[in-house]
Amino acid sequence: LSGIYIHIPFCKQACHYCNFHFSTSLKQKDDLIASIVKEIELTTTFTTKKEVINTLYFGGGTPSILTIEDLSLLLDSLKNKFVFSDTIEITLEANPDDISNDRLQKWKSIGINRFSVGIQTLVEQELRWMNRAHTAKEATECIDKIKQAGFNNFSIDLIYGSPLLSNEDWMKNVHFFINKKVPHISCYALTVEPKTALDKMIVQKKKEAVSTDKQAEQFDLLVRWMKAAGYEQYEISNFAIPGFRSNHNSSYWQGKPYYGFGPSAHSYDGIKRRWNIANNALYIQALQNNQIPFEEEILTTTQQLNEYIMTSLRTIEGLDLAHVSTIFGEKLATEIRIKSTKWGDKIIITNSIIALTDTGKFFADGIAADLFF
Ligand code: SF4
Numbered sequence: 001l002s003g004i005y006i007h008i009p010f011c012k013q014a015c016h017y018c019n020f021h022f023s024t025s026l027k028q029k030d031d032l033i034a035s036i037v038k039e040i041e042l043t044t045t046f047t048t049k050k051e052v053i054n055t056l057y058f059g060g061g062t063p064s065i066l067t068i069e070d071l072s073l074l075l076d077s078l079k080n081k082f083v084f085s086d087t088i089e090i091t092l093e094a095n096p097d098d099i100s101n102d103r104l105q106k107w108k109s110i111g112i113n114r115f116s117v118g119i120q121t122l123v124e125q126e127l128r129w130m131n132r133a134h135t136a137k138e139a140t141e142c143i144d145k146i147k148q149a150g151f152n153n154f155s156i157d158l159i160y161g162s163p164l165l166s167n168e169d170w171m172k173n174v175h176f177f178i179n180k181k182v183p184h185i186s187c188y189a190l191t192v193e194p195k196t197a198l199d200k201m202i203v204q205k206k207k208e209a210v211s212t213d214k215q216a217e218q219f220d221l222l223v224r225w226m227k228a229a230g231y232e233q234y235e236i237s238n239f240a241i242p243g244f245r246s247n248h249n250s251s252y253w254q255g256k257p258y259y260g261f262g263p264s265a266h267s268y269d270g271i272k273r274r275w276n277i278a279n280n281a282l283y284i285q286a287l288q289n290n291q292i293p294f295e296e297e298i299l300t301t302t303q304q305l306n307e308y309i310m311t312s313l314r315t316i317e318g319l320d321l322a323h324v325s326t327i328f329g330e331k332l333a334t335e336i337r338i339k340s341t342k343w344g345d346k347i348i349i350t351n352s353i354i355a356l357t358d359t360g361k362f363f364a365d366g367i368a369a370d371l372f373f
Contacts, residue, residue: 001085003055003251003277006036006074008063009280012097012133016201017159019193021264021278022061028280033070034286036262037077038237039276042292043079046257046269053082055089055248062118064094068106075110089153089247091116097134104149114246115154116186117148122173126164129207131197143180150182153244155184160222161215162190163208170218171225178229183244186237187222189215216362223358234316236361253311272298301320302373309336310368318355319371325352336371343367 002098010029011022045051056078071092071224071361078084091114092107099117121127124136146154156177160170190210192199201207223233231239235253238246251258260267266280274296277283286293299307305328312319325333336354340347346360356364 001052001054001256003057003248003256003258004053004078004082005057005059005248005258005260005265006063007260007265007276008058008060008066009263010060010065011062012065012095013131014197016129016131016197016207017190017192019196020061023025023280026065029066029070031284032263033066033073035284037073037263038287038290039116039292040074040077040081042287042290043081043259043261045259050081050083052085053078053088054085055091055251056084056264057091057093057118059093059247061093062095062098063092064098064103068103068110068292071107071112072110091155091246091248093118095132095134096138096142099138099145100151102144104151108149108151113151113153115151116246117142117146117154117156119156119177120159120171121162121165122176123165123169124161126169129162129164132161140176143182153183153245155186156182158185158187159190160187160218161210161212163210165218167218167221170221173315174222174225178225178231181241184238184240184246185226185231187219187239188237189219219362221363227337232316233361236314236356236364243367253315255308255311267294270302272296304328305332306372309371310365313354313356313368313371314364316355318353320353322352332373335373339371340367342369 007021009022009032010026011024014022014024048129090112093116102313117150119139122129122134122136122139122158127134127136156175158173192202192210198207202209226233226239231241232245233239234245235249238249240246255270257269258267260276263276263280265281266273266275274294277286277293283293305324308324309319319336321333322335324336337349340349343360346357346363348355356367360367
């Protein structure tokens with residue numbers, strides 16, 4: 001079973017911190033949808049039989065910007081090529097300002113059964129600081145709308161560590177959604193990516209810089225609150241009430257194969273990774289000429305091992321040295337075990353499993369990089 005990711009590269013306005021591929025002009029929307037349909041048709045599948053798909057994820061960008069007709073076109077074309085499993089999880093990333101009772105019913109009618117809502121914060125001033133398109137009122141109201149429409153499986157995204165977010169506001173943000181019993185919450189530290197509007201504003205001193213100490217503190221608070229509220233931290237940034245993990249993202253972390261369609265989307269067949277061009281006009285042009293514009297790399301054994309180290313350490317299951325030994329050899333497993341001991345109380349080794357402790361979780365990337373080959 002594989003998963004499918006579809007990248008919808010359009011947004012109403014540009015959030016200052018964002019470095020995803022998107023355009024705020026919808027002029028090319030219809031051509032782009034037609035091109036994704038073409039890409040699906042032209043794709044050579046991993047197996048010769050019609051493959052069964054377990055998860056489908058519309059990400060972006062802002063997929064909730066699409067009309068029901070656009071989404072139906074994409075779904076029909078996928079169903080021609082693949083078999084949707086009976087229990088398929090179909091997630092739509094949605095922004096609060098796009099969520100209405102009417103649209104929720106329509107999304108339901110075409111098979112969307114999970115949402116990932118970009119809330120980020122309930123502090124109005126911070127939403128403006130980030131240049132988000134929605135208001136705090138829309139963010140709180142959309143949760144009730146989703147529930148009233150009969151969806152019980154959904155996720156929200158929150159951001160911590162911005163200069164405007166006090167610990168008290170952070171506590172209010174998180175507890176609002178805990179109290180609403182939101183089944184899945186993803187929380188990300190505000191990252192200042194090079195060349196983003198936020199990066200430029202910080203350089204020009206128009207916005208205050210981000211403090212990593214504050215981020216560590218707010219992450220630490222978050223982990224404690226979520227644990228007390230009964231959420232599983234099944235991946236460093238992802239918390240779920242038992243039974244509500246994201247199947248789609250879990251597959252990525254387990255290294256399962258997936259297809260990615262649309263500009264900038266990545267695909268992975270277990271050995272080869274390919275990524276489409278991150279440019280709407282060039283993507284459309286190539287597909288009009290029946291070409292899929294992608295680059296690809298074949299992962300070396302070392303890259304595969306490093307990737308396993310990176311993703312497994314971030315998950316609740318941890319890094320399994322027995323697995324490393326079977327796939328990559330006992331020598332490398334032993335080397336990882338020896339190297340990891342220097343991280344003291346940041347990791348815990350139980351039998352063959354290396355897992356991060358709560359204090360280690362904030363240093364996940366550094367620890368993983370240290371264990372790389
Ligand atoms: S809505 Fe999402 S993808 Fe679009 S600019 Fe904002 S953060 Fe980026």
